[in-house]
Amino acid sequence: MSGQTEPTITLDVREIIPRERHPLILKTFDDWAHRSLRKRIIMLRKLLVPFMLFSLVTGVAISAQEMDTAAIISGAWVRATVTTAASQSEETPEAAMPMGGVSAAYMIIENPLANAIRLSSVETNAAAVVELHETQMQGDVMQMRPVEGGIVIAANESAALQPGGFHVMLLDLQQNLVEGEAIQAALNFEILDDSGEASGETFTQIIGLPILTEPPAPHTLIIQNVWGRPAAGDGSDTMPAGSVSAVYLTIYNPGETQERLLAAETEAADIVEIHEVTMQNDVMQMRPVEGVDIPASETVALAPGGLHIMLLDVRQPLLTGEAIMLHLHFESGEEISLAVPIYDRLMMMAS
Ligand SMILES: [Cu+2]
Structure with a gap:
């Protein structure tokens, strides 16, 4: 990579993620999790604010997922x-x-x-x-x-x-x-x-x-809210042409030392990159990042509008209802294999 210019993929995310599908609620997970579901649904409806604008103004990636988990x-x-x-x-x-x-x-x-x-x-x-x-x-x-x-x-x-x-x-x-x-x-x-x-x-x-064939080995990091965008290429999906997809998740580091996500790989795609979304002249752009720090005792969200794991050259349609395996590599040497369910979580949350 050194000496080369990082390729930038330009994608008008407004086309992909309709603004009205982004409920935005500034609550910590604990507050959120302890509310009754009915109250939460009312809050969702009240607080349907333009997610994209807010996240751009503040430069903060808002994690809708982080807040709707009701069981871990x-x-x-x-x-x-x-x-x-x-x-x-x-x-x-x-x-x-x-x-x-x-x-x-x-x-x-x-x-x-x-x-x-x-x-x-x-x-x-x-x-x-x-x-x-x-x-x-x-x-x-x-x-x-x-x-x-x-x-x-x-x-x-x-x-x-x-x-x-x-x-x-x-x-x-x-x-x-x-x-x-x-x-x-x-x-x-x-x-x-x-x-x-x-x-x-x-x-x-x-x-x-x-x-x-046997239970998975336990690991240090706690990964929740995992999902991947459908990429069917048949017009029903939310990503264009079936050639790219994105995986989102939250990583909690309960340890006392900082961890760093370095890379990911999957058999479902030829190229897997860690991306961030940035704004360039009114157009949202994605570009690769070298890694993602997971500070001790903190949760980092990879969520729509922010960091994500980008699947490029997807080898086969990723259909709602399926799941793929994704392997994450961390700086400490820890490797975590995740089963990523394919579905449109934003659509599901808004319905
Ligand atoms: Cu991307």
Whole structure:
């Protein structure tokens, strides 16, 4: 890169991100998370201010995502039905596990709200039937059974969905679950009132699930609110021509030393760059940055209108409902592999 001029990609972001889709609320995450969902929705409607203008005037990238998380999901994964070893053997992957098979997904769900929440259902394109199950010992026999009414998580507590306990059962698989790839799932929650009954308030959280054979290794940084823009190239997507996409996320560094995001890579695109959006003569421009500092005890948001991970030369359409794996490289040597769900989060938040 040295000695060369950094290429600048010019893109009129106003075309891509309609202004009215940007709710702007200047609240810290904690304030935000402790409000009831209904209050939050009212605030969203009241505070539909022109996001672009504000972010340009202040030069601050506003993270809409940072503020709408109502449950904190970590360690999510789904069990592979096709392992890398099997797919490399003479057997075709299709032969290793026929469609219509079963699998299970696991995760830790943390509830930062002042009310209890209930995971009532899960949806994914990868399976025709999804049930919440628990595993119990009956004498010496391990049994699975559906959880009646969903999984309740008390205020400020967490629930572990893990092998041998609660899990998300995927039945009648619609695709092979190939180790190293990823699927998307929508988690449907109900907010409970003080007596433990459904309050009528619900929220849905969309996550990516890496397809693995064992739980992912824990890492130091906490990454939330991950999503990638659809790039279908069929006119229904929000990025032009299906050739580029962008991934957004927030990174929290709970450690005592500064960390730095250096690079990212994915099999879904030939070129992956870390970009920032700047203003040049009334036109928003994106340009590569060398890295992103994540100071100790701070959260850095990669969000529309600001920093993002740019996918250039996307190799195949990125369709809503799918997920891709993205690998992040940090200065400390830490490497984090993320399952990035593909969907239009801004559209979802505004609806
Ligand atoms: Cu970019």
